[in-house]
Structures are given as C-alpha cells and as structure tokens.
Amino acid sequence: MKLTLEIWRQKDANDKGHFETYELDNVSSHMSFLEMLDVLNQELIEKGEEPVAFDHDCREAICGTCGFVINGVAHGHMKRNTVCQLHMRTFKDGDHLVLEPWRAKAFPMVRDLIVDRSAFERIQRAGGYISARTGSAPDANSILIPKEQAEAALDFAECIGCGACVASCPNGAAMLFVGARIAHLGFLPQGQPERAERAKAMVAAMEQEGFGACTNYTSCEATCPKGVSIVGIAKMNKDYFNAKLFGGGNLGGKE
Amino acid sequence: MKLEAKIPSGPLADKWTEYKAHTALVSPANKRKHTILIVGTGLAGGGAAAALGELGYKVKAFCYQDSARRAHSIAAQGGINAAKNYQNDGDTVFRLFYDTIKGGDFRAREANTYRLAEISNEIIDQCVAQGVPFGREYSGYLANRTFGGAQVSRTFYARGETGQQLLLGAYNSLNAQVNAGNVDVFERTEMLDLIVIDGVARGIVVRDMVSGEVSSHFGDAVLLCTGGYSNVFFLSTSAKGCNGSALWRAYKRGAAFANPSFTQIHPTAIPQSGDFQSKLTLMSESLRNDGRVWVPKKAGDDRPPNQIPEDERDYYLERIYPSFGNMVPRDVASRNAKNVCDEGRGIGPTKRGVYLDFAVAIERLGVDVIKDRYGNLFEMYEMINDEDPYETPMMIYPAPHYTMGGLWVDYDLMSTIPGLFVLGEANFSDHGANRLGASALMQGLADGFFVIPNTLGQYIAKGKHPEVDPNCDEVRKVEQDAKDFNQKLLDIKGSKTVDYFHRAMGMIMLDKCGMARSKEGLNEAIEKIGKLKEEFWADVKVPGTGESLNQELEKAGRVADYFDLAILMCLDAREREESCGGHFREEHKTEEGEARRDDENFCHVTVWEHMGEDQAPQAHKEELEFEYVELTQRSYK
Ligand SMILES: Cc1cc2nc3c(=O)[nH]c(=O)nc-3n(C[C@H](O)[C@H](O)[C@H](O)COP(=O)(O)OP(=O)(O)OC[C@H]3O[C@@H](n4cnc5c(N)ncnc54)[C@H](O)[C@@H]3O)c2cc1C
Ligand code: FES
Numbered sequence: 001m002k003l004t005l006e007i008w009r010q011k012d013a014n015d016k017g018h019f020e021t022y023e024l025d026n027v028s029s030h031m032s033f034l035e036m037l038d039v040l041n042q043e044l045i046e047k048g049e050e051p052v053a054f055d056h057d058c059r060e061a062i063c064g065t066c067g068f069v070i071n072g073v074a075h076g077h078m079k080r081n082t083v084c085q086l087h088m089r090t091f092k093d094g095d096h097l098v099l100e101p102w103r104a105k106a107f108p109m110v111r112d113l114i115v116d117r118s119a120f121e122r123i124q125r126a127g128g129y130i131s132a133r134t135g136s137a138p139d140a141n142s143i144l145i146p147k148e149q150a151e152a153a154l155d156f157a158e159c160i161g162c163g164a165c166v167a168s169c170p171n172g173a174a175m176l177f178v179g180a181r182i183a184h185l186g187f188l189p190q191g192q193p194e195r196a197e198r199a200k201a202m203v204a205a206m207e208q209e210g211f212g213a214c215t216n217y218t219s220c221e222a223t224c225p226k227g228v229s230i231v232g233i234a235k236m237n238k239d240y241f242n243a244k245l246f247g248g249g250n251l252g253g254k255e
Numbered sequence: 256m257k258l259e260a261k262i263p264s265g266p267l268a269d270k271w272t273e274y275k276a277h278t279a280l281v282s283p284a285n286k287r288k289h290t291i292l293i294v295g296t297g298l299a300g301g302g303a304a305a306a307l308g309e310l311g312y313k314v315k316a317f318c319y320q321d322s323a324r325r326a327h328s329i330a331a332q333g334g335i336n337a338a339k340n341y342q343n344d345g346d347t348v349f350r351l352f353y354d355t356i357k358g359g360d361f362r363a364r365e366a367n368t369y370r371l372a373e374i375s376n377e378i379i380d381q382c383v384a385q386g387v388p389f390g391r392e393y394s395g396y397l398a399n400r401t402f403g404g405a406q407v408s409r410t411f412y413a414r415g416e417t418g419q420q421l422l423l424g425a426y427n428s429l430n431a432q433v434n435a436g437n438v439d440v441f442e443r444t445e446m447l448d449l450i451v452i453d454g455v456a457r458g459i460v461v462r463d464m465v466s467g468e469v470s471s472h473f474g475d476a477v478l479l480c481t482g483g484y485s486n487v488f489f490l491s492t493s494a495k496g497c498n499g500s501a502l503w504r505a506y507k508r509g510a511a512f513a514n515p516s517f518t519q520i521h522p523t524a525i526p527q528s529g530d531f532q533s534k535l536t537l538m539s540e541s542l543r544n545d546g547r548v549w550v551p552k553k554a555g556d557d558r559p560p561n562q563i564p565e566d567e568r569d570y571y572l573e574r575i576y577p578s579f580g581n582m583v584p585r586d587v588a589s590r591n592a593k594n595v596c597d598e599g600r601g602i603g604p605t606k607r608g609v610y611l612d613f614a615v616a617i618e619r620l621g622v623d624v625i626k627d628r629y630g631n632l633f634e635m636y637e638m639i640n641d642e643d644p645y646e647t648p649m650m651i652y653p654a655p656h657y658t659m660g661g662l663w664v665d666y667d668l669m670s671t672i673p674g675l676f677v678l679g680e681a682n683f684s685d686h687g688a689n690r691l692g693a694s695a696l697m698q699g700l701a702d703g704f705f706v707i708p709n710t711l712g713q714y715i716a717k718g719k720h721p722e723v724d725p726n727c728d729e730v731r732k733v734e735q736d737a738k739d740f741n742q743k744l745l746d747i748k749g750s751k752t753v754d755y756f757h758r759a760m761g762m763i764m765l766d767k768c769g770m771a772r773s774k775e776g777l778n779e780a781i782e783k784i785g786k787l788k789e790e791f792w793a794d795v796k797v798p799g800t801g802e803s804l805n806q807e808l809e810k811a812g813r814v815a816d817y818f819d820l821a822i823l824m825c826l827d828a829r830e831r832e833e834s835c836g837g838h839f840r841e842e843h844k845t846e847e848g849e850a851r852r853d854d855e856n857f858c859h860v861t862v863w864e865h866m867g868e869d870q871a872p873q874a875h876k877e878e879l880e881f882e883y884v885e886l887t888q889r890s891y892k
Contacts, residue, residue, distance in 0.1 A: 012803060030528040032639075038533055038754070045752050045807065050798050053806055055321065057494040059534050061635070062419055063325040085638050110465055111804045118442070121322055125434050129427030130386045134306045134704050135377070137384035141341060144395030145388075153388040154413055157420060161324060185386050 001027045001093035005040065007052055008100045013109050019098070029089035033076065034059060034066065036088055053112040059084040061225060064160030067167070068113040069100045074164035074223040082162065082225045102167035106174065106210045117163050119209040120177065127201030128181045130190055143189055153187035156180045158226040165220035165228075171212030176220040178206050179232030182239055196243035203240050256511060256864050258877045261665040262366040267883050268348075271370045274666075275709050279716035286311035289715050290474035292459055293317070294446045294501055297326035298418075298696060299679025300480030301425040302703025304440075308432030310708055315472055316429070317441045317461060319496055319809075324426040327482055327494045328699060331418025332539035332632065334400060334410035335382075335696040337375035342399055346407040348372045353884060355694055358404040358584050359659070359687020360836035360852060361886050362514070362860070364879060366666060367684045371694075374701040379411055381704060385424035389413050400628075402692035403540055404584040404891075410693045415539055415632040421696055425703070445809065447737040449477065449505045449675065452729045455718075456675035460737045464809065467802040469738050471730055473723040475715060476674050478707065479505060480699075483658035483680040485518065487817045487824065488769070489761025491655035492524055492537040496809075502662055502681055503816040510662050510670040511875070512863045513683035515820065516828035517659035519690055519837050520770050522548075522588035524654030525639055526608040535654040536639060538611070539632055540692040543581045545616035545625065546649070548572050548588070550609050554599035560610055560648050571595055579891040586689040586837040586850075587891060589653035593770050594848070596652075603650045612648035653770060657695060659686045659837070660827070663862045663877070667710035668702060671864075674714065678702035683860065688836025741801050744811045749794030753810045756791045760784055760814070760821055768825050773841040777829040781822055788818040823863060823872060830874055833857040845888075854886050 003024045010017030024040050031039070034056055041051035057065040061082040068083060070076040076086045091097075099113060107115040145153075159180035166174050182199055185191030191198075214233060221230045263270040281289070289312055293304045296318040304316040318326060338351040352372035356363055379397075383389065390398040390412050399408040413420040432438040443464040450458035450471060458473040484499030485491035506512050523538045549570045551563055571591055573580045581588075592609050595601065602608045617625055622645060626633070633644050640650070661683040668676045668684070679699040686694065723730065767780035791814070799805045834843040834850035835857070843851045860877040 028529055028531060031531055032533070035531050035533050039531055042752050042754060045796060045798055046750075048798070051807060053804060057320060057325060057496050058327065058330045059495060060330055060536055061638075062416065063320070063327070063329045063494060064322075065320060065325050081638070085635070087638065087641070089641060114804070117321060121440075121442070124324075124427075125430040127434070129431045130384070131431050132381065132384035132386075132428065133309055134381060134428070134708070137377075137380035140339070140379045140383040140389075141396055143383060145391055146395050147391045147393050150388045150391045153386075154416075154420070157388055157413075157423060158416065160419075161322065184388070188386050188388065190384055190386050 001029065001088070001091065003027055003091070004096045006096070006098045007112070009052070009112055010109055012111055017109070027088055031088045032059065033083045033086040033088065053114050055114050056084055061085040062160060064162040067102060067162045067164055069102065069167060071098050074102070074168040075225055080225055080227050102163050104166045104172040106172060107163060107166065119211070120161055120163065120174070122209060123174070123178060123202055123205045124181065126205035127194070127198045130185060130194060132190070145189060149187055153184050156184040156187070156228060156232050159228050160226060162225060164223050164225060166211065168219045168223040169212065170217055170219070171215060173214045173220070174206055174209070174211040175214040175233045175236065176224060176228055176230065178202050179230070179236035180228045183232040183235040186235055186239060195239055196247070199236060199239035200243045203236070256671060256875050258663070258671070258862055258875060259665060260364065260877060261667060262364070263666065267365060267369050270366055271373055278709060279713045281712045281716050283311050287313060289313065289720070290315065291476050291478065291711070292472055292474040293478045293480060294459065295326065295480030295482060295679070295681070296323035296429065296440065297328035297480060297482055297679060298422060298425055298699030299681070299703045300478065301326065301422065301429050302700050303478055303480060303678060303707050304438050305425060305428035305432050306704045306708045307711070308429070308435065308437035311437065314432070314438040315441065315474065316438060317444045317446060319443065319445045319464065321442050323429060323440055323442065324422060326422060327497055328422045328696070329419050330494065331421070331696055332415045332537060333541040334402060334412035334417045334693045335378070335421065336402065336409050336693040337379045337411060337697070338372055338409060339376055339379060341397060342408045344407045346409050350407065351375060351409065354405050355685070355691055356687065356884055357889060358691035359689050360850070360889055361687065361854070361858070361881065361884070362835050362879065363685055363687035365881060365883055370706070371685050371698055371701050374705045375697050377705060378697060378700045382421060382424050382700070385428055387413065387420045387424040400541055401544055401582060403543065403582050403588070404691040410541070412541065415541070415629060418696060421700065425700070446501045447504065447740070448733050449508045450730055450733050451508050451672060452723060452727070455673045457723050458730070460734050465804050467800070467805065469734060471725065471734055473725065475718070475720040476676060476711060478676045478678055479662065479681050480678045480703065481681050484820060485655040485658055487761070487821050488655040488764050489757050490527065490532060490535050490765070492521060492535050495534060498813040498816070499820050500813050500816045503820055505662060505670070505672070505675060507865050508672065509865070510672045510675055512660070512823060513663035513860050514660040514827065515863065516768065516824045516831070517688050517836065517838060518655060519585055519657035519659060520589045520653045521656035522585055522592055522653050523611060523651045524656070525636065526603055526605060526650055526652040528604070536635065537654065537656065538636060538649060538651055540585065542611060542629060542632065545620070545628070546581065546611040546613050547615060548581055548609055548611055550595045550600040550602060556600070560612070569595070569600070576891045583891045584689060584691060589770055590839060592653055608650040608652045610648040611651045613644060614648070617645065655765070655769070657690055659683065659688060659690055663860070667713060668706060669714065676707060676711065678707060688838050741808060741812060744795065744797050744808060744815065745801060747792065747795050747797065749796045751794050752796060753807055753814050756787060756795060757810070757814045757817070759787055760817060764821055764824070768821070768828055771839050771841055772828045774829055777825045781825045784818060784821050784825070791815070791818065826872070827861055827863065830861055831857055852888070858886070
C-alpha cells in the first residue's frame with residue numbers, strides 16, 4: 001500500500017520544528033508501524049537526508065520506550081496498543097498519517113518524535129517503592145496475599161511508563177501513571193507501612209514537574225496501552241487526602 | 256594469561272557460606288569513599304546498584320535507554336526458578352543445581368551453578384518483599400509452573416510478564432537508593448570504552464546520546480551488566496538496542512572472552528514474515544506446559560491445521576522424548592524443529608514453522624484457565640499474526656535468544672582485568688552450553704543482589720585505589736580513541752546503510768553459526784564476514800554528526816563491533832570439535848542425531864585473549880572439574 005506521512009521534524013530543543021511530508025510506497029500489511037518507519041528511514045539515508053528519530057527498544061509493547069501521536073491519538077487508533085505493536089494491516093492504501101511527538105509541558109522536546117520523560121523518573125524516585133533492604137526479607141510464603149488482590153496489584157503494575165496518558169490528557173496530567181504505581185503497591189500488604197508517605201511524596205513530585213490537574217476527561221485510560229484503569233487515580237487521591245488529613249503511618253483499611 | 260577461577264575449597268554445599276564467613280570486609284565508613292561504576296540497569300546492574308547503594312558505596316549507574324526500568328530484562332515473560340519446593344514435589348537446591356548443570360550439558364562450573372541454586376530461594380523472598388505481584392493460588396500462597404528441562408514445578412511467575420515485574424522490583428529498590436543519595440543514574444548514556452590504568456580497571460568513557468558529548472567517569476571498580484549479544488544475528492528476541500559493544504571494547508582492553516559461540520536459539524518464537532522484519536517476538540516457553548508441538552506427517556501437506564486429522568499429525572517431541580515430551584530443553588526442541596522443517600514438513604508461508612497447539616488443554620481446562628495463564632501472550636500473538644490461538648494453533652519457529660558465552664569471570668565475578676566485574680547475561684559463568692528456561696532472571700538477580708555485595712568487598716579492601724588524574728595520558732588516549740572511532744564511521748560517507756550490513760551479517764551467522772555448525776560452514780562464514788567487514792568500513796553511510804542525537808551512529812558503532820565478535824564466535828565454534836548443548840557440530844552426532852559430547856578433549860571453557868588489532872586471538876582453557884555430578888550422555892527420552 002501507499003501512504004502519505006506528515007512527520008514532525010525538529011533538530012533539538014532549541015529548533016522551532018515543522019512538519020515534513022513523505023510519500024511511502026510498497027508498505028506491506030505484515031509490517032509493524034515502526035518497521036514501516038525503518039523503511040522510510042532507509043530511503044531517507046540513501047537519499048542523503050537525515051532519518052526520523054523515534055524512541056524504541058523492545059518492540060514488544062513492554063519496555064515503554066516507544067510512543068508518538070498518530071492522527072491525534074497516542075499510539076494510534078488501535079486500542080490497548082503501542083506503536084511498536086501497531087500493525088500496518090490496520091491501515092488502508094492511500095492513508096494520510098500525521099505523526100507528532102508527545103506534547104506536554106513536563107516532557108521537553110529532544111528531537112523529532114523523541115521527548116524527555118525524565119520527570120517520570122523523578123516522581124518514581126520520590127517514593128514509588130517499598131524500602132526492603134536486601135537480605136532482610138522473610139520467607140516468601142509467610143506473606144499470604146489473596147489471589148484477587150495480587151491480580152489487582154498486577155493490573156496496575158503492568159503500566160509501562162510510556163507517557164501516553166500524559167500526551168492524551170488535555171491538561172497534560174500524569175495521574176494515571178502515578179496512580180498506577182500507588183495502587184500497585186497499595187494493594188499489597190508489603191506496601192502498607194509506607195503507603196501514606198509514598199502518596200504524599202509522589203504527588204508532591206508530580207506537582208513540581210508541571211503536570212496538569214485531572215478533570216476527569218478519562219482519555220488517559222482510553223489510550224493506555226495496558227488498559228490501566230482510572231480507579232488508580234481514585235486510589236491515589238484517597239491515599240493522598242488520608243495522608244494529608246491523618247498524617248503518616250499505615251492508612252489501614254482493607255482494599 | 257593466568258586463569259584462576261578462585262573457587263573456594265571445601266564441600267560444594269558449604270563453599271559459599273564459608274566464602275562469606277571469611278571474605279574481607281570494608282567498613283561502613285570507608286564504603287562511602289569508594290565509587291563503583293555500573294554499566295547496565297537490568298536485573299543484574301539494577302540489582303547491584305541497589306544492593307551496593309544500600310551498603311553505602313557511592314554508585315554511578317549507566318544505561319542507554321531513557322529509563323533504568325527499560326533494560327531488556329523487562330521483556331522476560333515466563334518466570335524465574337527457585338528451589339523452594341513449595342509444591343512438595345521433591346525439589347532441593349541440589350536438584351536445581353543438577354538440572355541446571357545437566358541442562359547446560361556439563362559445560363559450566365559446579366561451584367558457580369551451585370551457588371546460583373542456593374541463592375534462588377533468597378531471591379524469591381526478596382522480590383516478594385519489594386512488592387513483586389507473583390501469581391498466587393486462591394489460598395494466597397505462591398503458585399508455580401513447570402519449565403523445560405525439569406520434572407518439578409519450581410518456576411515463579413507474574414502472568415507472562417515476569418521480567419517486567421522483577422525489573423520494576425529492582426528498579427524500585429534502585430530508586431530508593433537514588434532518593435537516599437547513594438546512587439546516581441545516567442540515562443541515555445552509552446559506554447564507549449574502558450579505562451585501564453596500571454593494569455586495573457579505573458573508569459569508563461561514555462557518550463551522552465542526546466548532546467553527543469564524550470566524557471569519562473572514574474571509580475574503584477567497574478561492573479559490566481550489559482546483557483547478551485544475540486543481536487549479532489540481526490533478528491533475535493533482543494531489544495533493538497541490545498549490544499555487545501561494552502563487552503567487546505573491554506575485551507580489546509584485556510578482558511578475556513569465554514565460550515563466545517555458546518548461544519541459545521529459543522524454540523518458540525513467532526516466525527519471520529518478511530524481509531523488512533526488524534526483530535523476532537518470543538512466545539514464552541511456559542506455553543509448552545499446555546501446548547503440544549506438531550507438524551504434518553507428510554512433507555508438503557498444505558492443508559490448514561484443523562483439516563489435518565489426528566493420525567496424520569506428528570507430535571514429534573512427544574514421540575522422540577516420551578519422558579520429557581514437549582518440555583525438553585530448548586536446544587533439543589529447537590534442533591528438532593529445524594530437522595522437521597529441513598525434511599519439508601514445516602508449516603506456514605515460509606515453511607519454516609511448526610504448530611503449538613492448545614486444543615487439548617483448552618478442552619481439559621477450559622478457556623478461562625488458559626486465559627488466566629497465558630492471556631497476554633495469546634493477545635500478543637493475535638496482534639502480530641492476526642490469528643486467534645484459542646481457535647487455531649500458533650505457528651512458531653526457533654529464534655536467537657540468549658548468549659551463554661560472555662566475558663570470563665572467576666568465582667568473585669571478576670574478569671581477567673582486576674577491578675572489572677561482569678554480571679548477568681554478560682558473563683559466561685552459570686549456564687554452560689545451554690541455559691534452562693527461567694534461570695537467567697535468577698542469575699541476574701543472584702549476581703546483582705546477592706553475589707557482588709559479598710565479593711566486591713574483598714577487592715576493595717585489599718587494593719589501594721589511588722585517585723585517578725582525569726588528565727593523565729591513559730585517560731586522554733582512551734577518550735581520544737573513542738572519539739576517533741566514531742569520527743571514522745561518520746567520515747566514510749559511503750552508499751549503504753548500517754542495517755544493510757547488519758542484516759547481511761546476521762544471515763551468515765544464522766546459517767553457519769546457528770542451530771547447526773560445521774567446520775566447512777564456519778570457515779566460509781569467517782571469510783564472508785571478513786569481506787563484509789571490509790566493505791562496511793569502506794562503504795557504510797552514517798548520516799549526521801557526532802555532536803547531537805544520532806541513532807545511526809549508535810547503530811554503526813555496535814555493528815562495527817559485531818563484525819569482530821561474529822568472527823570470534825565462528826573461531827570458537829570451529830575450535831570446539833564436539834557437540835554440546837546449543838553448540839551442535841554436524842560432524843559430531845550420535846546415530847540418533849543427538850549431540851555427541853567429547854568429555855575427554857573438550858571438558859573445558861575456551862577463553863579467548865585479544866592479541867592486537869590484526870593478530871589472531873589466542874585460545875586458553877579453563878578445565879572443568881566435576882566432583883559432584885557424573886558426566887552422562889544427556890537424555891530426555
Ligand atoms: C523476550 C525474552 C524473554 C525472556 N524470558 C525469560 C524468562 O522467562 N525467564 C528467564 O529466566 N529469562 C528470560 N529471558 C532472559 C533474561 O531476560 C535475560 O537474560 C536477563 O534479563 C538479562 O539481564 P541483564 O541484567 O544481564 O541484562 P539486561 O536486562 O539486558 O540489561 C542490560 C543493561 O545494559 C545496558 N547497556 C547495554 N549496553 C550498554 C552500553 N554500551 N552502555 C551503557 N549501557 C549499556 C542497557 O541499557 C541495560 O540497562 C528472556 C529474554 C528475552 C529476550
Ligand atoms: S518499543 Fe518497547 S514498548 Fe514499544
């Protein structure tokens with residue numbers, strides 16, 4: 001099939017950036033979206049032009065490295081997908097596709113379709129963990145966790161940290177990402193002692209990074225490649241307000 | 256070159272305990288004075304950074320991704336082994352050790368493998384404490400599944416995303432140490448070279464992958480935790496950025512390379528679908544718990560799978576290996592898939608594929624149970640192949656997946672360069688000639704969280720570690736070499752892309768140094784790759800400059816190293832005149848076509864020393880001694 005690609009080109013953070021249009025022939029329906037871009041890049045290099053820079057690594061929808069906006073939708077039109085697992089058979093001959101990087105105040109531009117997501121790092125470092133000193137753990141089966149509870153934790157732990165939630169939120173909020181981590185650890189008995197501190201620290205870091213507020217658009221949930229639920233946001237808010245109201249320590253309450 | 260494995264004396268089961276009891280320690284106040292450089296943030300590197308940070312060392316960790324959490328450990332699917340014996344099915348530390356040694360076809364060190372099995376239980380405890388949501392029974396106890404090469408159920412898992420969950424556990428521990436001020440992480444930073452001063456590893460040269468700036472970092476020890484080099488085959492289950500460059504550049508500075516040709520071709524990946532293909536996607540080995548592997552009995556049978564009646568199907572693994580059936584180790588499963596395809600019985604558009612069929616399991620257990628076990632893998636398969644594996648059998652074919660070979664290390668995980676340690680998939684130590692499923696995650700976490708914190712102290716405590724002068728000649732030279740190397744690539748301005756060369760090399764390697772090897776084929780490969788390498792250095796086209804983000808330049812550097820590594824792999828495969836594990840030499844097989852080992856002449860590790868740019872490398876041997884296991888012909892029948 002034949003495609004018209006309108007791609008955001010920007011040399012670095014200081015460059016203004018602009019759209020460039022490319023025509024691509026002979027796209028096979030077996031290709032993944034990134035393989036299609038590989039082909040485009042090979043052509044550009046051979047012609048003496050600079051290839052389009054885009055982030056990617058595992059190409060298996062698990063590392064969270066890839067991601068850009070296709071025709072206004074983060075990771076493209078297929079639900080629960082990343083661009084590396086988006087397949088060309090879901091497009092038609094003659095399609096016109098506009099490719100843009102994640103656009104959010106908290107994600108500065110790096111180049112072309114690549115942005116700087118280090119704000120996520122700083123939020124996770126602020127407290128998104130359980131402090132478990134190596135060597136001090138009790139026997140694994142001494143902590144019993146009902147199956148549904150472990151599965152619920154895993155549903156949130158599946159977040160790949162790609163940033164699609166931020167990119168698709170009209171406010172540029174990172175609540176789904178932060179909520180996912182808080183819910184993952186909050187569902188587990190091991191996560192209880194630091195639950196209040198974690199919520200306070202992560203929310204404070206998030207606000208400092210310049211992410212927007214949540215006004216319930218829910219577009220984050222709709223584009224999340226792992227289908228992470230906005231219930232995580234509710235859990236985050238609850239933990240945060242309880243922590244603020246009642247101070248640190250164990251928040252108690254069964255989930 | 257002296258190869259001292261430094262294996263502690265005493266009974267196998269006591270070695271590690273005794274070692275820990277007598278090893279030199281560094282006082283808490285002094286640890287702070289020592290900087291440790293860790294390249295890689297996967298399970299091995301991330302674990303090491305967290306654990307050493309907890310101990311109070313000053314740690315700097317580096318990765319090429321934009322987050323430590325994206326290291327390729329994230330992609331591991333199936334699970335992690337431990338000898339917990341929670342199933343009461345007869346598992347012990349010795350049995351896990353034995354299965355691993357046997358699975359590796361008796362080409363690994365007893366002491367290292369035993370230590371790995373011993374630590375396995377602590378790992379599971381630690382991961383649960385970190386908040387890893389492993390699969391559980393309704394009772395709340397941990398669940399297990401079975402993996403290849405074992406007759407017990409000892410694999411812990413989190414759906415088909417075990418690696419992701421384990422890495423997030425390690426990453427969280429790492430973050431706690433960053434927050435505590437003990438660890439600095441440098442993302443999008445690629446190691447270009449190793450700084451060796453007075454014969455000791457003292458630093459690394461890195462490139463900031465956004466600004467292109469080349470700079471150096473210094474420390475009292477360097478840990479390479481950079482993963483495997485399966486991408487030498489171009490198509491593999493590795494992430495696109497996985498590379499052998501950190502290892503290769505350390506090799507050129509004096510770190511010996513052990514068993515470079517020992518690679519694992521995993522039996523269950525999605526077959527290649529076209530020439531544009533950029534990588535191969537794994538379908539976890541755990542699927543063989545419930546999936547049955549078959550091909551049509553007749554060559555050239557083109558009927559769709561559901562129209563081929565039972566008695567015209569060949570469940571060849573069950574037929575040839577009745578006691579292990581579909582759960583034979585990977586090397587055996589892969590080789591048999593290749594054989595049936597070579598016989599013309601392969602399926603799918605390219606005829607390089609076999610079926611993995613879940614019909615019986617679905618009938619027995621119901622769709623819900625299968626969905627619960629493998630839901631995300633089935634989804635991934637459907638996404639890629641546009642076929643529903645609940646309805647039609649999966650098509651699979653072997654794919655390069657793991658490298659057992661790596662830099663040589665002693666019991667302390669130190670390479671032949673003092674102060675340079677190698678952890679995880681990057682070293683050679685625990686898996687011999689074939690790795691059993693669910694044992695790489697175990698090794699990464701063992702090396703990072705539990706081994707290095709105990710073995711590094713010895714080196715730090717006993718040495719002097721004077722401060723490095725950042726302007727000394729040695730540092731200047733290595734930095735300049737690294738810059739020149741990149742500039743040379745940019746200056747070629749030829750006509751062919753980096754990918755063109757990488758693909759061409761990969762095809763030669765897969766054909767001649769893959770699932771089956773022969774002297775003739777290896778000679779041919781060495782010659783062809785040598786020519787291709789020359790052509791690369793004369794005609795590759797790397798656009799852009801070194802002073803900005805340049806993904807083609809990154810790739811070009813990696814591929815340049817892969818040429819040399821590929822040749823070393825072929826030399827190593829040619830040198831080893833026997834078949835063992837994943838190394839199958841056509842000339843050395845039993846009458847039934849199984850691998851024929853030669854314990855008399857090849858019960859050793861081949862350790863290669865770099866002798867200079869245009870010199871042939873020199874092969875050394877570390878003899879393997881087996882005190883606790885009897886070397887038998889591996890049989891899974
Ligand atoms: C698809 C797949 C599924 C798997 N499933 C399983 C399984 O179920 N069970 C199991 O036990 N094993 C499995 N494995 C194997 C296992 O995942 C790996 O062997 C293991 O995770 C490797 O961990 P590591 O820490 O050694 O390296 P990695 O996790 O690969 O980390 C390498 C690190 O090094 C960094 N790095 C590399 N080169 C450089 C450089 N030049 N400069 C700076 N940084 C660098 C990277 O950024 C990264 O941080 C699987 C592997 C794959 C590919
Ligand atoms: S490249 Fe890893 S999620 Fe897409």
